[in-house]
Amino acid sequence: MTGKDEYYNRSKQEGYRARSAYKLKQLDEAANLFSPGDAVVDLGAAPGGWLQVAAEAVGEGGTVVGVDRQRIRPLDAENVETVRGDMTEEATVERLRDAVDGTGIDVVVSDMAPNMTGEYSVDHARSVHLARQALGVARDLLDPGGDLVVKVFDGPDLADLRSDMEESFEYVRSIRPDASRDSSSELYLVAKGYLTAPVSAGDELTVEITDEGREGDGIARVDDFTVFVPDTEVGEKVAIRIEDVKPRFAFAARQD
Structure with missing residues (x-):
């Protein structure tokens, strides 16, 4: 059985909306992202597999807000809210701020991906742009010590993105979940411990x-x-x- 078939079949059997749910499960296992009661923002949330995983992990005392350009069918989870819109537009960012309503966010996760052109350099650059959008949201909403996960396609702009993330977090690591397809160049940058200090090392x-x-x-x-x-x-x-x-x-x- 191929990796693709395995995770597709498991998602159907276990009630997840997409095989990508197992990517977030594996990221959580590797990086200890979620705790009961956490507040989570999920960018690029359709069709809702990551929302399901996050909602289960944070429990009834936590909250999860998902954003996507596509409509997300309602989930059977009272701790999930969704916002429909494009995160590259300021109006959507404002609606997200309204949805969290001043709540300090513990984790921002982003599975956003560009519309694929088939031209690798273009797709890579667009994925980095979306990852930077997620980084901007994290800097805006995360509580001190919060975490960020972004998907990006490997390529020459990755080092600069990682360097920018390292300025705002204790450390950053790259993870490629087993659930990622073998043919995909995607990986996830996991940034832990958001820093809001008025001082920097060396000051x-x-x-x-x-x-x-x-x-x-x-x-x-x-x-x-x-x-x-x-x-x-x-x-x-x-x-x-x-x-x-x-x-x-x-x-x-x-x-x-």
Whole structure:
């Protein structure tokens, strides 16, 4: 039995709308994307296989909003909402913002793909453009520490896309799920730990130590963002260099 037949038949037997549902299942297994109660945005969601997987993973306490140019038939899941529209149009982006209604999003997933021309360089470039659209949505909606998954066709523009994603996340990895067809050049970039810090590694600044952490490190605040500075005491003003940045805090070394 071919890989294509296996996942197609499984989707029919297990009630998923598309064989692509198993791609998201495998991405979740590899990268630990979903937790109960999460809020998820699914871009390029038709016909709804990824919506089904995400809705199951986040459970009744979570929410999933799917967007696609095509109509998505209603699902038997009360935690799913859909928006019909083109994500390359600002009007659709605004409707998505209204749908999430200020809710902090934990995960953005995108299976968006261009209409295929058969010319590889064109299809690759268009897939990167759509991935950048998803990256823009993630930067707009993700909570600190949130995750992003984008589909892209392999090619020369992939390195620049990955570099841009790495600026906004703790790390980025590429995954090719087993459920992807052998003939496809698609892969998924999985970005973990969205960063919203006002500081970056290598920054040098002067701060006041205002508190002490549980491990005895000094704590400074930069625009309400927590920076841990070892070998300091409350009340000191010290020159520091940012060493490592996490979604909700950073580590620094004193420079004096």
